[in-house]
Amino acid sequence: MITKLAAKNFKSWADTGDVRLAPITGLFGTNSSGKTSLLQLLLMLKQTADSPDRSQVLNLGDERSLVELGTFQELVCFHDLTKAFEISLDWSLPTPLVVEDPAEKGGELFRDDAIGFSSAIGWKNGVGKELGRATVSEMEYRFAGSAFGMKPAAGKSNEFDLYQSGRSFEFVRVRGRPWKLPPPAKCYGFPDQVRAYYQNASFLSDLELQFEQLFSRVFYLGPLRDYPKRQYQWAGAQPADMGRRGERVVEALLASRESGVTYSLGRGIKRQTLEQRVAWWLKELELISSFEVRPITEGGKLFQVWVRRHPRAAEVLITDVGFGVSQILPVITLCYYAPEDSTIILEQPEIHLHPRVQAGLADVFVEVVRQRRVQIILESHSEHLLRRLQLRVAEEKLASDEASLYFCSTEKGESRLMPLELDIFGNIVNWPKDFFGDEMGEIAAMQKAILERKRRATA
Numbered sequence: 001m002i003t004k005l006a007a008k009n010f011k012s013w014a015d016t017g018d019v020r021l022a023p024i025t026g027l028f029g030t031n032s033s034g035k036t037s038l039l040q041l042l043l044m045l046k047q048t049a050d051s052p053d054r055s056q057v058l059n060l061g062d063e064r065s066l067v068e069l070g071t072f073q074e075l076v077c078f079h080d081l082t083k084a085f086e087i088s089l090d091w092s093l094p095t096p097l098v099v100e101d102p103a104e105k106g107g108e109l110f111r112d113d114a115i116g117f118s119s120a121i122g123w124k125n126g127v128g129k130e131l132g133r134a135t136v137s138e139m140e141y142r143f144a145g146s147a148f149g150m151k152p153a154a155g156k157s158n159e160f161d162l163y164q165s166g167r168s169f170e171f172v173r174v175r176g177r178p179w180k181l182p183p184p185a186k187c188y189g190f191p192d193q194v195r196a197y198y199q200n201a202s203f204l205s206d207l208e209l210q211f212e213q214l215f216s217r218v219f220y221l222g223p224l225r226d227y228p229k230r231q232y233q234w235a236g237a238q239p240a241d242m243g244r245r246g247e248r249v250v251e252a253l254l255a256s257r258e259s260g261v262t263y264s265l266g267r268g269i270k271r272q273t274l275e276q277r278v279a280w281w282l283k284e285l286e287l288i289s290s291f292e293v294r295p296i297t298e299g300g301k302l303f304q305v306w307v308r309r310h311p312r313a314a315e316v317l318i319t320d321v322g323f324g325v326s327q328i329l330p331v332i333t334l335c336y337y338a339p340e341d342s343t344i345i346l347e348q349p350e351i352h353l354h355p356r357v358q359a360g361l362a363d364v365f366v367e368v369v370r371q372r373r374v375q376i377i378l379e380s381h382s383e384h385l386l387r388r389l390q391l392r393v394a395e396e397k398l399a400s401d402e403a404s405l406y407f408c409s410t411e412k413g414e415s416r417l418m419p420l421e422l423d424i425f426g427n428i429v430n431w432p433k434d435f436f437g438d439e440m441g442e443i444a445a446m447q448k449a450i451l452e453r454k455r456r457a458t459a
Contacts, residue, residue, distance in 0.1 A: 001375045002042075002214070002343055003114070004090040009077040011037040011069075012415040019417065022404035023369035027379045028386065028435070029408030034415030035379040038408075039345050041087070042218060042377070043067040045187075049215040054185040057121055057134045066220055066244065072123055072134045078413070081123040084137060087187075088118040091214050094341045097143070099203040109169065109203065115210055116142030119187045124157070136184045141207045148204060150190065153180050160184070162194060162201070172199040219338045221246060221330055223348040228318045228326035231296060232303045242337070246330025250303060252337045253278070253293050263336055265371060274336050281332050282307075285360040287325050289313070327352045331361065335368045335376075343375040350382040362388035366398050383436040394426035407432045 005019045012034045019038070027035040043066040048059040060075065061068040073079050093113045101107035119139045126132040135157075140149030146166035153159040159180035162171055174197055182191045188211050190204045225246040238255040239248040256274035263272055272280070279291040290308040305318040307325065318326055331349045338344055350358040362385050368374045380386070386405070392398040405420040405428070421429045 001341070001373075002089060002091045002377075004088075004116075005038070005041075006086075006088040007038075007041055008086040009080075009083040010041055010085055010087075011075065011077065012410065012413065013037060014077050014414045016415075016417055019406070020404050020419070021375070021377065023375055023402045024365055024389065024398070025375075025377045025404045025406075026386065026389070027377075027406050027408055028381070028420075029406075030410070033408035033410050034417075035408045036347065037415070039220075039347060039377065039379055040067045040069065042343075042345060043220055044069060045087070045089075046215040046218045046220075048186055049188070049212045051186070054189065057136055057187050076123070084120045084122040086118070086120045088116070090114065090116045090142075093210065097206060097210060099144075099206065102200055102202075110144035110146065112144040114143075115207065117188060117207075117211060118142075119184075121187055136187055139184045139188065141204075143207060148207065150181065150184050156180065158183060162190075162198065171201055173197060174199055214343075217339065217342040218345065219334060219342055220244065220345045221334055221347070221349070223351055225327050225330055225351075228305070228323075230304065230317055230319050232293075232305070233301050234303055235301055242330045242334045246327075246334075249330040249333050250293060250305060252333055254303065256337060257293075263372070265367075274333065277336055278329070278332050281360075281364055282325065282328075285328070285357050287328070287357065288321065290315070324353045324357060328357065328361070332364055335364055335374065336372070338374060340373050343377060346376065346378040348380060349378055350380055350385055355382075355384045358382045358384040359388040361385055362392065365389075366392050369402065370398075390422070390426035390428065392426070393422060393424070400424050400426075407435065 001023070002021045005016070005021055007013055007016045016038070027038060029035055044058060044060065047061055047065050047067070048056070051059040058072070059065070060070060060072070069075050073081055076083055076085055091114065093115065096111055096113040097115070098108055099110040101109045117140070120137045121134050122137050124133055124135045138149065138151045140147050146164060146169065148164050150160045150162055153161050160183055162181060164171060179197070181193055181197065185191050189208045194201050194204060219241045221242055222244045232250040234251050234254045236258070237251065238259070239251045242249050242252060253275055261274060263274065263277055265272065275291075275293065282288050282291050288307045288309055289311045292306050293303055294306060296302045296304060306315050307318055307321055308315045309321055331346065334344060349361055353361070365376045369376060389398065389403055389405070393400050393403065400422045403422060405422060407418040407420055409416050409418065418430070418432060423429055
């Protein structure tokens with residue numbers, strides 16, 4: 001689980017400060033206030049980790065990527081290429097990472113269940129016909145009370161030194177290899193020469209691997225989800241996720257059925273399949289009474305989603321009921337389909353949903369973070385979702401420290417992040433002015449208008 005995020009000079013964020021991420025992290029605020037940019041930052045790192053090109057410092061994406069950020073100049077705050085983009089992350093590990101001591105059989109050099117990472121990336125202008133490019137100016141991992149990183153050698157721009165600090169450990173160079181190191185690979189990797197030039201640096205690969213494994217467990221669902229279809233095709237493949245628009249949700253349901261996966265809901269509660277749990281939530285949220293994915297012909301590749309709006313209603317295709325069912329289906333499915341210890345990023349999960357259902361989504365999130373150790377990071381405009389989270393804290397179904405809530409705003413073109421202080425009773429003690437609009441002001445203005453109309457009518 002990602003526990004802390006900080007960034008400087010990323011889009012509208014000059015400096016986010018340290019952002020604590022909890023099992024449920026909610027970003028609220030006005031339009032164009034930087035909420036989505038914080039999600040894009042994580043998605044950019046994910047597609048960078050997934051990229052096979054180790055020379056590409058950051059994968060800024062294209063139309064096929066999770067996020068498309070354009071050029072480095074467009075990425076950096078105020079498009080100022082004299083500023084460096086800086087990123088820092090801390091995350092906990094599902095199981096502790098142990099680094100063995102090569103000099104002592106069975107001995108340990110380091111052990112910890114958390115890792116920190118930071119990197120600074122700037123722009124280097126081209127010389128002559130050489131094009132300018134983004135370059136790493138410093139990169140570091142923090143692990144077991146020590147720091148391991150790379151920084152430019154004195155007076156050099158393309159040569160780097162390896163450093164370590166914090167504990168009585170020193171890197172030992174291989175004899176006959178006095179050369180400096182090349183720049184880091186991507187924005188987070190040590191170059192291959194590190195393992196060749198140093199006798200005891202092989203464990204640095206484990207740190208890089210943990211970074212890549214962290215982002216392999218990050219899943220994303222965008223705000224614009226696919227329209228429902230009258231039929232779906234599935235040839236037996238198991239999709240990695242729902243797709244950006246939830247377009248693979250039926251494939252995921254069928255793949256889960258084929259694999260026979262069931263989910264624990266706590267002690268004494270019968271395990272359920274993915275389809276059963278999704279159907280239960282759709283019924284609990286009062287969207288439909290029944291839900292089933294069936295093949296059009298036995299053994300065929302074409303399937304249809306059949307639902308029943310009410311126990312006494314006729315069974316119909318998902319295309320013939322309210323649009324909200326198809327919009328919430330990928331959200332619920334992803335929450336259970338993603339492996340345990342995953343991080344799920346959701347943009348406006350409440351879109352096209354009735355206020356009652358928006359509130360119910362919060363209960364879905366509470367269940368999965370509690371039962372499946374899944375982390376939810378969401379951007380939302382839903383007061384109903386927020387109020388339900390507050391209620392669950394008051395009811396002690398969610399601890400106040402299990403939720404990190406933030407209000408995003410802008411000031412002079414820069415994004416600002418305000419942590420919402422949630423007490424043990426679910427109250428937000430620093431409620432921002434006009435958080436969800438001026439409700440009391442609207443009511444007062446309405447009453448004033450009513451009185452004025454009545455006055456004119458009797459005049």
